[in-house]
Amino acid sequence: MAKRIRKYIFVVGGVMSGVGKGIAASSIGRLLKDSGFKVTAFKIDPYINVDAGTMNPTEHGEVFVLEDGTECDQDMGNYERFLEENFSSKNYMTTGSVYLSVINKERNLEYQGKCVEVVPHIPLEVIQKINNTLDSSKAEIALVEIGGTVGEYQNILFLEAVRILKLKFPKDVLLCLVSYLPLLNKDNELKTKPTQYAVKTLNSAGLQPDIILGRAAFPLDDKRKEKIAFNCNLRKEDVFSAPDVGSIYQVPLNFKKEGVDKVILEKLSLKRRVNLFGRWLKLTRKISSAQKKVSIGIVGKYFSSGAFVLADSYISVIEAVKHAAFELGLKAEISWLDASDFDETYHSSAEVRKNLEQLRIYQGIIVPGGFGSRATEGKIKVIEFARQKKIPFLGLCYGMQLAVVEFTRHLLGLKEANSTEINPATPFPVIDILPEQKEKIREKKFGGTMRLGAWPAVIKEGTIAFRTYLQSKRFLLNSWEKRKLGVKEEQLVIKERHRHRYEVNPDYLEALKKAGLIISGISPSGRLAEIIELPQKAHPFFIGTQFHPELTSWPLDPHPLFKEFIRVSASL
Numbered sequence: 001m002a003k004r005i006r007k008y009i010f011v012v013g014g015v016m017s018g019v020g021k022g023i024a025a026s027s028i029g030r031l032l033k034d035s036g037f038k039v040t041a042f043k044i045d046p047y048i049n050v051d052a053g054t055m056n057p058t059e060h061g062e063v064f065v066l067e068d069g070t071e072c073d074q075d076m077g078n079y080e081r082f083l084e085e086n087f088s089s090k091n092y093m094t095t096g097s098v099y100l101s102v103i104n105k106e107r108n109l110e111y112q113g114k115c116v117e118v119v120p121h122i123p124l125e126v127i128q129k130i131n132n133t134l135d136s137s138k139a140e141i142a143l144v145e146i147g148g149t150v151g152e153y154q155n156i157l158f159l160e161a162v163r164i165l166k167l168k169f170p171k172d173v174l175l176c177l178v179s180y181l182p183l184l185n186k187d188n189e190l191k192t193k194p195t196q197y198a199v200k201t202l203n204s205a206g207l208q209p210d211i212i213l214g215r216a217a218f219p220l221d222d223k224r225k226e227k228i229a230f231n232c233n234l235r236k237e238d239v240f241s242a243p244d245v246g247s248i249y250q251v252p253l254n255f256k257k258e259g260v261d262k263v264i265l266e267k268l269s270l271k272r273r274v275n276l277f278g279r280w281l282k283l284t285r286k287i288s289s290a291q292k293k294v295s296i297g298i299v300g301k302y303f304s305s306g307a308f309v310l311a312d313s314y315i316s317v318i319e320a321v322k323h324a325a326f327e328l329g330l331k332a333e334i335s336w337l338d339a340s341d342f343d344e345t346y347h348s349s350a351e352v353r354k355n356l357e358q359l360r361i362y363q364g365i366i367v368p369g370g371f372g373s374r375a376t377e378g379k380i381k382v383i384e385f386a387r388q389k390k391i392p393f394l395g396l397c398y399g400m401q402l403a404v405v406e407f408t409r410h411l412l413g414l415k416e417a418n419s420t421e422i423n424p425a426t427p428f429p430v431i432d433i434l435p436e437q438k439e440k441i442r443e444k445k446f447g448g449t450m451r452l453g454a455w456p457a458v459i460k461e462g463t464i465a466f467r468t469y470l471q472s473k474r475f476l477l478n479s480w481e482k483r484k485l486g487v488k489e490e491q492l493v494i495k496e497r498h499r500h501r502y503e504v505n506p507d508y509l510e511a512l513k514k515a516g517l518i519i520s521g522i523s524p525s526g527r528l529a530e531i532i533e534l535p536q537k538a539h540p541f542f543i544g545t546q547f548h549p550e551l552t553s554w555p556l557d558p559h560p561l562f563k564e565f566i567r568v569s570a571s572l
């Protein structure tokens with residue numbers, strides 16, 4: 001049997017962070033996949049947190065959740081969206097997780113009495129983890145993005161892993177530097193010097209980039225490419241232009257036009273096997289030709305950081321809306337609405353009423369996930385408005401829980417109903433924490449202890465959810481999985497990703513149903529509400545999910561619930 005190919009591509013950043021290393025890595029992955037290679041992807045985050053679950057989204061962006069429950073960086077979401085794959089904890093590491101496994105091995109005597117040191121044991125552990133994942137996934141190419149920027153103390157050990165691998169397998173390892181070229185208005189010239197310094201920093205770590213992707217507001221001209229090539233020991237053909245684009249999904253096409261994939265394949269001595277890029281090309285054409293708009297309001301709270309407004313905390317929701325719009329030939333116009341604008345704690349009731357009236361301009365409203373009590377009354381007001389004015393509504397996790405609170409208050413007449421996350425003393429705890437979760441909080445075990453990852457839900461026939469999920473096989477359990485769970489073969493069962501501690505209180509389910517709420521998805525135990533909806537004769541589209549469908553939407557295969565939400569929003 002022929003030996004399996006095993007190649008490594010490392011993507012590192014120069015000059016500054018946040019210039020799209022993740023998108024660059026994902027785009028390279030897409031091009032290699034479309035050339036017929038099996039690719040697996042890694043994100044390495046250089047911080048001590050063992051995973052991203054304990055980090056504040058305003059500071060770090062959205063916490064992405066993988067099917068196995070791993071809480072990780074949002075770049076893993078880009079990988080899944082661009083590569084159409086479900087990754088796992090095997091594809092993610094942080095400094096903390098690598099140290100933790102080295103320390104655990106040491107405690108288990110796995111180093112056989114040796115002195116365990118930062119170098120080489122930490123870089124070797126990184127390499128081993130990459131190799132293990134290559135083996136278990138039978139992938140041929142490992143695409144590894146190292147977070148942060150070269151020159152930071154934090155990522156030196158990861159660069160050391162690259163150096164060791166390159167030393168051992170010089171023909172199988174490719175180092176790609178994604179660097180930023182600033183533009184000074186004075187002479188309108190993209191500046192190459194910071195990139196030259198970034199390469200010098202890499203050189204001092206014993207590394208030389210094989211290719212450089214020059215990120216900038218504009219395309220790099222020949223002069224810039226020559227300058228970078230000359231000063232950074234490269235051929236001009238190894239320097240690529242990666243200008244800003246209207247949509248991240250255009251990046252693979254731009255890379256293809258620049259010949260990035262061709263040079264990478266050459267350098268790794270690989271021959272393109274097939275050309276499957278047509279599907280992606282079609283997507284990019286659809287994106288650029290969409291004219292008709294659909295306006296969606298997203299009501300959240302993690303928007304501002306100092307004087308800046310960040311949308312990163314909701315990145316998957318935004319992408320899922322866009323994917324659905326692409327498929328329907330629409331252009332999504334997304335507006336950020338701050339929940340406190342609808343909350344009487346922060347504004348007079350007249351102002352709140354005025355702000356609510358302005359919601360009428362949106363064709364659809366989303367209340368995404370969240371934590372804590374701030375501005376929740378504002379979200380509840382928005383949900384009530386969407387319900388009464390029949391504006392298509394999608395509630396995601398916290399958004400679903402607050403929709404249940406709103407329903408209980410106004411349709412069951414239990415005015416003081418609430419989630420115990422917001423008011424632990426509420427007489428009507430319609431959203432409550434599970435007993436096992438209570439235990440974890442008492443013991444201060446916060447990391448990795450929520451209800452995480454993919455969980456099954458049985459879908460009720462005759463509902464919007466039922467019709468919608470029938471369109472997409474990807475979410476459905478097969479016969480074997482159903483048998484294992486003990487559900488009947490004829491039932492429609494889905495699996496979706498979760499991240500929460502609270503649930504609809506099972507004691508209220510009967511009363512909610514009697515008052516007209518449809519529980520269209522429920523856990524196989526029949527206790528936990530997974531999807532709620534209003535009957536279509538009462539509202540054109542009012543759905544809440546305890547899980548996060550936004551995490552599993554792909555540009556080439558949008559999530560069915562988002563697709564239906566956008567379809568109804570655009571057609572009213």
Ligand code: GLN
Nearest residue numbers: 369370397398500501502
């Ligand atoms: N705060 C809620 C809970 O923990 C919802 C979490 C979320 O929206 N991801 O259950």
